[in-house]
Amino acid sequence: MKKIFILMVCFFILAASVFAGAQKEEAEVPVTLKFAGWTYDLEKVTENLARYEEWVATEADTPIPGVAVEMDDAGYGEFDTHITTTFAAGGSYDVLYSSDHWLSKWAEAGWVVPLEDHFPEVRNYIQDIAPYSVEAMTYKGKLYGLPYYTDVMYFVYNKKMLADAGIKAPPTTWDEVKEQALKLKKAGITADPMMVGLKAGSWFDEAFFALIYSEGGSLIDKNLNPVFRTDSGPVYDMIEWVKGSINDTKIIPRKVLEMTAVDVQQAFKKGDTAFAIVPGYMIREFNTPGISDVAGQADVAMMPGKSHFTDGYSRMYLMGKSALREEKVKQASWNLIEFMGGETTVDGTKAYHIARRWAIENGLGFSVLSLWNDPEVNKVFSNMGNTEVMKAQKEKAKSKEGISAPWFAEWISLVRTEVQKAIIGEEKTSSVLDTIKKQWVDLKRE
């Protein structure tokens, strides 16, 4: 009996120590998050991730020690391909960047998960985020992410060039753009008065939607049906306007077909053009002495056109399906998303630290409404251009119509080719619009 008792005691001690050891081991197993982003200011991104690793171990609501983040990056133009190939080959990321036009495709494929299903508190952010940005991060009624940065396409002009040509105010309609551009051309101030990046790749979509929205055009309705006319109307008119401006009046050089918004930014900085359509974050450099030849000359005007609307786009942080492999990884992934895109307490201060940092140091736009109340952020943006106009333009920004359709990414890439065909005169605008309408219908039917 004594022997049995001793044996039982030994067994319990052994079992307890094994159990405790396992628990201890579990607590100390380091978490490695796989994070994918595109190549933009990687130095700052790495700093932010390092700061996150410290924060999540100490200050997070649910601290998790030993979290490390491994980052993979690819160029923005190739990012969708990079992610698609990775997931299709069975790989995954725990947290990843996304652009608004990829979300529906990735979500439909099950590669990213709805944040609100796992962390319902994410919906608390909705009241402080611009509606078009919330819409862009929502798929099938569920919120999938938090904003990395959110911006709109702006119409920028060179004040000095306009003044030199005796033009008192920036244009408010596309007819006025043409009129002023011709005046600038005639006065020999610039040979290429206007530029908008229309290379069939990154930034084409934002430029295209901005042009269409500015004239009050609409492409796809809420029920995902195409609503544009193919023989007249704002969509037809804007394509014809661009086509005429390139081929007839030559106020836009044909080389814009091989230029992205980044190339347009460079051209504006060199003083090659007077009017440009660019994403907001690029404006900061225009008025920065040392890196811009036109520092102090750039300003923002409302997008010309009948409605003055523009394209508002969102880049966001999403949670990949692999984050669900373990509760601790899931929590750490959410912490990372919230640290990067949400409001967290760092060094005792509660703020949207990373969004704020991007805004102040890089001029990246944001959809967090309360950030406008930050004096430092306001100061940065007032140096970029007329803050009132920028705010007004943000209010007149719309997310891309049809973006919630999983076939949107495919359709928009077809649109790029078709619109270019119309511009170079390979096909008539009406025939191009017929094609892109039919493509939408066919893709929807599939």
Added chain:
Amino acid sequence: MKRYTKTSIFAYSIILPSLLFIFIFLLFPLLYSISISFRGYKYGVPTGEIVWFRNFVDIFTKETVAPGFYESLLVTLKFTVSAVIAVVVISLTIALLIKERCITSTWLKYSLLLPYAIPGVISAVVWNWIYDANFGVLNGVLFKLGLIKDYVGITSNPGLALWAILFAYVWKFVPASTYIFSAGLATIPDSVYEAAQMDGAGTFRTFFKITIPSLMPVLQLVLVMQTIFALVMHFGLVFVLTQGGPGSRTRTLAWLVYMESFTYTRFGRGTAMAIILALIMVVFIYVYLVLLNPERQIERKGGR
């Protein structure tokens, strides 16, 4: 019953690694690709449905589903034929210049290989800088020579875009063919040329009656190689320089395969297109092998 001797077992064991290599890296991917082309995909995920030849039929029949397939086919053929002709003519010319000692500098001879040694994407990026509409070297030179008033778009010009890609492609692929032709020319005995000279044959007659027939196996090799390259290896240039534009002027089949697979995430249809592209290669190669078969040439001339 077949008996395996020690020698045959030894022989098999020697070729086994190569066979394994061929199976793992050639045969298996090929068979796997064919199996993918029979499957349905939606938004990058297999639907689980075996669609057999539907992907192939869709490519040929559904214009909006596989947009611009016929356009792309034409662009591809135009590019391939032009590229193969250009590469063969230029590389053969350079090889002849080397043989005739018009190019004697060793440094020059070896530097001819440089473009081929540069990785495809890097050379595409370099050409992107050369062609750039705002700061490109080509624009700079033309501007300084007074041939243009302002910097112009080259890859955005519908009439120039494909030729700009072709030029960059030829630059990269001429060196390899030049060296193959040089090796081929070195195998033609000088005595044959001396005999022709004694018979009073002129330069052109010698070239067409001696050089070309003697080079036929080499020419066949270069044509097959260059056709395969021209059908697919321009992809890096299209990707970096034009993204298939302007419009559909540079949208080749290789580009369409990429778009179908990785942008539209229709892996089944993308693979089906890749198989069609491979079949086009096979047709080209078959034509070369039949038309340029040296034995056929001899038979045609009444020999044997």
